[in-house]
Amino acid sequence: MSRLRAEHLYKVFGRRADQAIAQLEAGTNRDELRAQGTTAAVIDASFEVEEGQIFVVMGLSGSGKSTLLRMLNGLLEPTSGRVLFDGEDLTALRPRELRQVRANKISMVFQHFALFPHRSVLENAAYGLEVQGVPREERERRATEALELAGLQGWERSWPDELSGGMQQRVGLARALATDADLLLMDESFSALDPLIRRDMQDQLLQLQRSLRKTIVFITHDLNEAMRLGDRIAVMRDGRIVQIGTAEDILVRPATDYVASFIQDVDRSRVLTAGAIMRETKTGAAAAADGAPEHAVTVTTETPLAELFTPFSTSERPLAVTDGSGTPVGVVDRERLLAALAEEPRVQPSVRGGDRSGVSTRA
Structure with missing residues (x-):
């Protein structure tokens, strides 16, 4: 059973957004809308994420992936469509109710570490629990456990500027884990790191996932990272999801010429x-x-x-x-x-050009 479900999500910036959606459904493309002063950031995105799954959304800059992520926890309100978490429609919640969901059920790990320089590593890891109103003794215990999971045992009293970039990102991950949130949203969380440190963080996440089985939506522009981490992968282009599948699905059965060109340099072995x-x-x-x-x-x-x-x-x-x-x-x-x-990957005739009706049900 899916824990997270996105249904026909649109995000349009500019005037007459509802009219823009009607135009998109009628076949108007993104560039034509932009010429009218309207930006369609996400277009008809539908998918499901199962419990304990790492669902990776991959696309180049401007593809709409980060905008999509921010609609999943209500940081951005969809122009149209719904987001359901454990069957609850997050798009129908009042602002106060949505803040409660973000505080208790959904944690976010950003690309830039967003650590408080005047707080210790332990205090940074405990910040989400402080927002929840958890008593100090309990939040320090839970933050200490999360830091140990993230490989930072012994660094609790250090300051953020004493840590390397990779270690700082581990603090951000520990902060998300400490809240024991049901859903982790990770927005280009490792992209600012050096390649070797980045791979270490990928290893760390996979190791944690084997024991914690969190439900994770992970955003990246890096295909190799997507294929290494993702149980399932959604490929985005120009605001649309053009294919969803496992790494093997995408590598062996690319849905469009765009996806096929993306995977040319992937190490198939x-x-x-x-x-x-x-x-x-x-x-x-x-x-x-x-x-x-x-x-x-x-x-x-x-x-x-x-x-x-x-x-x-x-x-x-x-x-x-x-x-x-x-x-x-x-x-x-x-x-x-x-x-x-x-074998050279070939676009599958049945999904050439992107069968979005099929995409909606494959996640």
């Missing part, structure tokens, strides 16, 4: 998995007889293709592929691996 290219076999004892040698090297459906080269370098046998419970489900041979890496 790091995104595609054994499960994506395997030849399915019968399960159980029949698997070996159906092409998986009894003593073959075993990998899982989640093993990246990059990790298949080593076993193939020591054996000519196909690799046996198992599911999460260890049950044999398929095999991968050397020819299948090389073919998958050499």
